[in-house]
Amino acid sequence: MNNNYDDFNENKSDMTxxxxxxxxxKDQINxxxxxxxxxxxxxxxKLRIDWTYDSNAIEGSSLTRGETLFFLQQxxxxxxxxxxxxxxxxxHAEAINWLYEVIKDNRSVSQGLxxxxxxxxxxxxxxxQAINQSGQKIRKPANPGKYKVLPNxxxxxxxxxxxxxxxxxxxxxxxxxxxxxNENIKNKNKHSLVIASIAHYNMVRIxxxxxxxxxxxxxxxxxxxxxxxxxxxxxKNENRRKYLxxxxxxxxxxxxxxxxxxxxxxxxxxxxxxxxLQQLSEKFT
Numbered sequence: 402m403n404n405n406y407d408d409f410n411e412n413k414s415d416m417t418x419x420x421x422x423x424x425x426x427k428d429q430i431n432x433x434x435x436x437x438x439x440x441x442x443x444x445x446x447k448l449r450i451d452w453t454y455d456s457n458a459i460e461g462s463s464l465t466r467g468e469t470l471f472f473l474q475q476x477x478x479x480x481x482x483x484x485x486x487x488x489x490x491x492x493h494a495e496a497i498n499w500l501y502e503v504i505k506d507n508r509s510v511s512q513g514l515x516x517x518x519x520x521x522x523x524x525x526x527x528x529x530q531a532i533n534q535s536g537q538k539i540r541k542p543a544n545p546g547k548y549k550v551l552p553n554x555x556x557x558x559x560x561x562x563x564x565x566x567x568x569x570x571x572x573x574x575x576x577x578x579x580x581x582x583n584e585n586i587k588n589k590n591k592h593s594l595v596i597a598s599i600a601h602y603n604m605v606r607i608x609x610x611x612x613x614x615x616x617x618x619x620x621x622x623x624x625x626x627x628x629x630x631x632x633x634x635x636x637k638n639e640n641r642r643k644y645l646x647x648x649x650x651x652x653x654x655x656x657x658x659x660x661x662x663x664x665x666x667x668x669x670x671x672x673x674x675x676x677x678l679q680q681l682s683e684k685f686t
Contacts, residue, residue: 416657419664420592426671427631433678440681444674449473451635452623453493456616458638462486488525496521496620504627510582512575515609518620520546522613529612541611548572549611557649558642565608574607586625593629597622598663602651626667632674634667 434441454469464472464486468479473494478487499521508514523529523545531541548571554564566574578600585596601622608614623633636644640662647659 416660423594423667430674437678437682444677448633449494449497452633453490455635455638456619457489457493459641460615462489464490492522492524500620500624510579512579516546519610519613519617522616544611548609553608571609575609578603593626593631594664594667597625598660600625602656602659605648632670634663635670636666
């Protein structure tokens with residue numbers, strides 16, 4: 402897909418039913434949340450753990466959900482696991498806390514804000530794994546919060562090499578992305594799920610940083626959803642292959658499968674929240 406952000410027409414897609422369900426579940430959550438305010442912080446903490454675990458697992462973290470929970474709550478590492486995996490867990494959880502501050506302060510999406518987010522995700526990371534032009538694995542210094550200066554690429558499952566946006570175009574494309582988000586987030590005729598998903602895809606398409614692009618794109622997506630009153634869409638690690646496949650399909654001009662994946666992920670989160678609220682209600686009544 403190119404950087405034409407308005408190729409998708411939700412009224413002419415098969416997404417209508419999913420979008421109606423998303424809104425219906427959101428209303429159910431708001432009604433239950435109002436009646437069970439004392440339980441909401443527990444739900445938020447569960448989502449923070451799940452989101453951190455799944456987002457980092459998609460990027461290759463070896464931590465289990467239980468190890469992620471134990472580390473974030475107790476601050477203790479598990480023997481035999483790479484220290485960077487714990488660093489990534491801490492940084493992601495802190496980035497989520499930062500995200501809610503951004504929303505509370507009603508900050509608009511800007512290149513500065515996205516760089517701030519990347520700096521949080523890579524805080525304390527000295528080196529990142531990379532592949533040079535000869536195909537060899539190398540370690541190179543991390544540059545938290547700074548755009549890439551060398552081209553980056555990925556080897557896809559079909560054996561082809563996909564190159565991301567050239568560094569010389571990153572500033573202009575990221576500015577276009579930020580402007581598009583800020584304009585469309587006020588558009589009542591475009592569903593928030595569609596806006597958030599398209600923003601997510603385009604940040605991955607640009608891949609502005611040496612590292613943290615996937616985690617950052619998922620945080621950006623959820624920033625938009627939360628701003629618009631929706632829960633977070635947690636893309637599960639078990640759907641990693643489908644996630645990467647639908648992103649590849651979007652690169653070829655068909656973003657619909659990716660939108661469907663994100664909508665299914667949001668619906669799954671919403672149903673989880675409703676079930677948790679129901680169980681907590683039954684437990685304390």
